[in-house]
Amino acid sequence: MTSKTMRPDDRKYFESHEWAKQDGDAVIIGITDFAVAALSNGNDSDLVYCDLPEPGRELAQGETFGEIESVKAVSDLNSPVAGEVLEINHKIEEHLEILARDPWNEGWMIRVKPTSKNWASEKLMSAAEYEKFLEAQKH
């Protein structure tokens, strides 16, 4: 199941398979296609639940902000960026299939006001680095 399609390089990637993308002054956060596939094995009906935080919550980098659950297991959602939660995407709580269809845009999870403007320089990977990271994990 090695996809040769490059992941979007307009954003940064985190080691627990979330992405973060600048959106005006804010940052939007979601999970990668790899995370979705690992949870659901490509079957979107296997995703059953997603728990997202209340707006106003302060997150440290790497802090768990929610959970996503498949038929098989629960996984933590960890924030790639330190900041305050401004908004959550309620739509995916009811329509988890969005995550399988479009994890990059429609499937965003939370919008965060980053603590630092230079958030992108902290322990995050480019699309190419994330690709290598996934490759290395296979072995």
Added chain:
Amino acid sequence: MKHTALHEAHERLGAKLIEFGGWHMPVQYGPILDEVNTVRTKAGLFDLGHMGRVHVTGKDAVRYVDRIATNFCAKIPTNSIRYSLFCREDGFPIDDILLYKEEAGTVFIVVNASNTAADLAWMREHTRGFDVKIEDQTDALGMIAIQGQVSRDVLQKLVEGYDLGALGYYKFCFATVCGIQGMRISRTGYTGELGYELYVPQKDTARVWNALLEAGKSHGVAPIGLGARDILRLEAGMPLYGHEIDATHQPLEAGLSFGVSFAPEKGDWIGRAALERAKAQPTRRLVGLTTPGPRVPRQGTPVFRGDAQIGEVASGGVSPTISKNIASAFVKLGCDQPGLALELDFKGKRQACTVQELPFFSRTRK
């Protein structure tokens, strides 16, 4: 990781494989809930090559099994099967097992993959004073299950000279399957459906698997992974070692008294005294929980009645058959009445649930 005889077949079928009990096993071939539905409405094929298979022979075989296992082996009719357990002196199980009582006074035992090594070591430790021989046949035999309403029709196509309609629940026979003589067929399973388990010589396992898939094609038979198997057994109220029973959950509180004999004629057996004490002073028992909420109960999810934690989930999952999230849970006596409203605790967030008796669904049990 060990591979079963069907490893290549699984890869060809596009299965997702995971480590389970030291084996590389298919967790799913497609969506897990679709696989559950296939078994509930048609039939599914399962690779059970990972399960341990042990033959106990010698003139003391039955007497020996009656010393080390909880059910009353001497009372099992020939060609019948009984659920049983191996327990330690303290009454807590090492494993749960099936005992096949054979005509020759010998016993064939099927054990869990993850416990096979421990079971064998323990069996060998307790042979003193018995004329028995313990033979591990796990690597010599493959094991395939076909489970579901059409399983009899499909399997019958491959069986010569034997009418499967004559084989009762928890009985076994030896018949010719795919031209292979003397194959052990048992009417057993882990799904709550009509079904059969086949013990196939290792070298023929892939051929029999493919023949079953081919014969079942027109009936909608499909291969089923461990993910669906776990939901099917939970719906059917069947225990899984490490969940409903383990080193801290004994069989009586898990509702498995039918596998434990206190008959005086069975004599003393390992764990008997401890389980007799436990029987006299029960504190909790295994019940079913259904929840209308979105969260799926998982092993360890706390169960509350008001402010008091009164139990803990043993197994949980999504049940496509009753369209609810379900769990088996140990709850305090007094909090176990069917219909009682309780709450599941998901890291501080509560979700309503209701007590019911197990099973959630079964065609083999009421």
